[in-house]
Amino acid sequence: MTRHVAIVGSGPAGFYAAEAIFKKAPEVRIDMIDRLPTPYGLVRSGVAPDHQGTKNVWRVFDRTARRDTFRYFGHVEVGRDVSVEELLARYDAVVLAVGVTVDRRLGIPGDDLPGVYGSRALSGWYNGHPDFSGLEPELRGPGIAVIGNGNVAVDVVRVLSREPDEMIKTDIPRYALDAIERSDYSELYMLGRRGPSQASFTTAELRELGEMTRTVALVDPAQLPEVVEADDPKHQKKMEKIVETLRSYSQNAPDAKPQRLHLRFFASPVRVIGPDRVRGLEVAVTELRDGRAVATGETYVLEVGTIVTAIGYGATPLEGVPLAASGTSFANVDGKIADRLWAVGWAKRGPSGVIATNRGDSAEVADRVLAELSDGARGGGDALGALLAERGARVVSYDDWLAIDEKERAAASEPTPRVKITSMDALLAACGR
Ligand SMILES: Cc1cc2nc3c(=O)[nH]c(=O)nc-3n(C[C@H](O)[C@H](O)[C@H](O)COP(=O)(O)OP(=O)(O)OC[C@H]3O[C@@H](n4cnc5c(N)ncnc54)[C@H](O)[C@@H]3O)c2cc1C
8 A cells, every 4th residue: 555644844854754754665656745935944034145066955855845745735835725634534644844933022112113134034134035126125234234144144144245236146126135235234243142152053053154346354352272171172173163264354444445344252132222113232242151141230222223133032832733832843852752753953943054964864754654554555646635635725736836836936037046926826826837
């Protein structure tokens, strides 16, 4: 009997799980369900547009999607068009690879004022995600503060700091490029609560900040440690390189370029200054005690008109699937949520790790899924297709996506790789050849 697996979510974790299942059991039928007509999750809508090399991982996923035993159910949202329970009734196993979607809030007074944006929303906007393409963020100066010290924060400051010419080889939507170009900020601040030795960005990402045409990266040398002591000794070498790079930024002249990026450490936001919209940000100076950032009592105000938070994400609840206490993933043990129900990727671990992290992790869960995969008595994709047809759902197939892909590429001229279609209506209209 044919065994059927449903994977919900077509990001890296979902595709790596499908690849791993096919490797060991090529006869299993896998249906991948995604709420968007476009596959690949954050590869399309999170990874910064000027990192096209990273986005190219879609080619690996495309190979999996072209298998005869694979079917794509795009524009189908679990929780809206079909429930987890209904999937379990039609599939031998259901794997949730839905990622995490909610921006964590700062939790300080004024964090809901107009002019405060989460990095999920802002990176979705500059990546043409249909949920965020209409965001119209007000990128107001004189400064913009980006809160966080991970790679997502670095991505955001980099995209906001680049010149249009530097983006020509990217697929950033025209509206985002125009909005960045039209805006009046000249100072960007990237704030970390702790010190340089605790930052979680990688050296390669940090180095790119030193190579921008329009923006000079600056660091106060007094914030750099004489001796680097990484939290985890395994990271000692990496942190030494990071501090060395920061030291080179501390020697840059502030007027070397028209825009300045200030990398500020020991800086914890305490209040967004309003009252009607962001007019400034009050920041507490911190010091490290036992590895934790503790306020010293000293504060200062940054003159910013826009704030972007890059401080983590939370999971979106799905009916009948309990969240972990952290709220950042589904409750699971090594990927298992319940009988025949599994989680992979960020839905399993919470928002940590790069694309490649999901490969091994999904393969481990795929092994467990296969070990427990039942006899194949359920209807699979045909049964799901019939249910969705009954409900009048507009399902987007992988061929439909290929048609969207073709139209996006055809609309671009060298060296721009594609002109993204960014609204749901236009994506649906572009389906089919
Ligand atoms: C802004 C940003 C930039 C990043 N940049 C990089 C980078 O440069 N390099 C790197 O290696 N890593 C990067 N990462 C990390 C990387 O994107 C993640 O490790 C990876 O995408 C996690 O994969 P996932 O499949 O778990 O989730 P996702 O990629 O989020 O995929 C989840 C999928 O599930 C779908 N979905 C959600 N809910 C439902 C539902 N209810 N029904 C149906 N479908 C649903 C979504 O549409 C999406 O397609 C970045 C992350 C972010 C947030």
